[in-house]
Amino acid sequence: MIYTIPDYYKEFQCIAAQCEDTCCAGWQIVIDKSSLKKYRKVKGKFAKRLRRSIHWQKSIFKQSKDKRCAFLNEQNLCDMYTALGEKSLCKTCRRYPRHMEEFENVREITLSVSCPEVAKILLHKKEPVSFLSFERDGEEEYEDFDPFLHSELVEAREVMCRILQDRKKDIAVRAGLVLGLAHDMQVRIKKRELFSCDEVFVKYQKENAAQFVTEKLKERGRNVKQCYREELQLFQKLYRLELLHEEWAVHLEETEALLFGSGEEFYRQLHREFADWLRRNMPDWQIWMEQLLVYFVYTYFCGAVYDAKAYTKARMAVNNVFLIYEMLAARWLKNERMLDMEEVIMLVYRYSREIEHSDTNLERIENL
Numbered sequence: 001m002i003y004t005i006p007d008y009y010k011e012f013q014c015i016a017a018q019c020e021d022t023c024c025a026g027w028q029i030v031i032d033k034s035s036l037k038k039y040r041k042v043k044g045k046f047a048k049r050l051r052r053s054i055h056w057q058k059s060i061f062k063q064s065k066d067k068r069c070a071f072l073n074e075q076n077l078c079d080m081y082t083a084l085g086e087k088s089l090c091k092t093c094r095r096y097p098r099h100m101e102e103f104e105n106v107r108e109i110t111l112s113v114s115c116p117e118v119a120k121i122l123l124h125k126k127e128p129v130s131f132l133s134f135e136r137d138g139e140e141e142y143e144d145f146d147p148f149l150h151s152e153l154v155e156a157r158e159v160m161c162r163i164l165q166d167r168k169k170d171i172a173v174r175a176g177l178v179l180g181l182a183h184d185m186q187v188r189i190k191k192r193e194l195f196s197c198d199e200v201f202v203k204y205q206k207e208n209a210a211q212f213v214t215e216k217l218k219e220r221g222r223n224v225k226q227c228y229r230e231e232l233q234l235f236q237k238l239y240r241l242e243l244l245h246e247e248w249a250v251h252l253e254e255t256e257a258l259l260f261g262s263g264e265e266f267y268r269q270l271h272r273e274f275a276d277w278l279r280r281n282m283p284d285w286q287i288w289m290e291q292l293l294v295y296f297v298y299t300y301f302c303g304a305v306y307d308a309k310a311y312t313k314a315r316m317a318v319n320n321v322f323l324i325y326e327m328l329a330a331r332w333l334k335n336e337r338m339l340d341m342e343e344v345i346m347l348v349y350r351y352s353r354e355i356e357h358s359d360t361n362l363e364r365i366e367n368l
């Protein structure tokens with residue numbers, strides 16, 4: 001079995017009570033079967049509390065009114081961990097913020113940016129991210145798994161990451177190339193012409209593809225009305241997502257009012273000023289965008305082996321990063337044209353919490 005991890009994987013360490021947020025509130029924690037079995041057998045002082053803090057039928061931990069896990073104490077520490085030790089934690093708690101994507105004989109482990117510590121590591125990283133592989137005993141065969149499609153998706157993803165990490169190009173051009181590549185690959189998947197995907201990979205690494213995308217972006221930028229309308233429509237689709245944290249709804253309404261409430265010309269001017277401010281005050285902003293794009297592409301793109309929606313996966317990655325950028329612009333405006341790294345990190349992990357920790361939301365955002 002092949003395992004892959006990002007090169008910053010070992011830098012992560014949970015800071016528990018020092019964490020500016022907690023991963024034990026806001027969402028339901030599903031308990032795996034073997035942990036439930038273990039919890040049934042617990043004896044001693046803690047047993048009573050354990051039994052009444054689990055919703056046995058739903059296999060989840062009970063929560064307080066403000067959606068905090070029944071074991072999370074006021075110091076943001078887990079009472080079960082303190083009473084019964086690390087091994088007592090269920091799989092979800094033990095693994096988080098590790099995220100696993102599984103394929104035939106391959107397990108890809110990433111760290112979710114919904115954890116503030118992970119977001120901090122990723123957004124402070126200056127070098128392009130690389131991914132490490134190692135082998136462990138064991139094999140897993142999947143029924144109906146298409147190894148040829150999977151290998152083409154893996155190759156496409158490698159090319160996409162290379163394009164995204166080509167820092168000689170503007171980040172918008174890199175994102176445009178990735179969309180173009182995924183689009184052309186999708187056509188071949190539909191026509192069952194996977195063997196010709198290599199031509200697509202070559203095409204999008206050529207200089208004239210970058211020139212083409214640059215021209216398209218300029219053309220699009222000139223059509224202010226269309227840009228405004230499309231960006232507003234995309235933004236408003238966020239209201240269709242399942243709400244995980246109540247304050248997210250307020251954040252969305254406020255962001256929409258700040259960005260789109262004063263019309264097209266204001267929107268255009270705001271983005272010009274924000275881009276200019278970023279260039280002068282946060283020169284690494286294209287590096288954060290690159291790290292986030294690589295993160296979303298790497299984590300989700302190869303999942304297209306199960307639904308053949310390669311283009312959708314690439315669009316989801318680009319839309320996520322674009323929406324984060326829009327939210328940053330709104331935050332900058334709200335702060336009287338100021339932004340700092342803490343706010344960037346907070347926005348990224350909050351966005352990820354809403355989007356990535358609900359299967360319904362992942363599916364809906366794919367369909368945007």
Ligand code: SF4
Nearest residue numbers: 014015019023115117
């Ligand atoms: S969010 Fe991350 S750092 Fe914070 S408590 Fe959870 S795993 Fe630890």
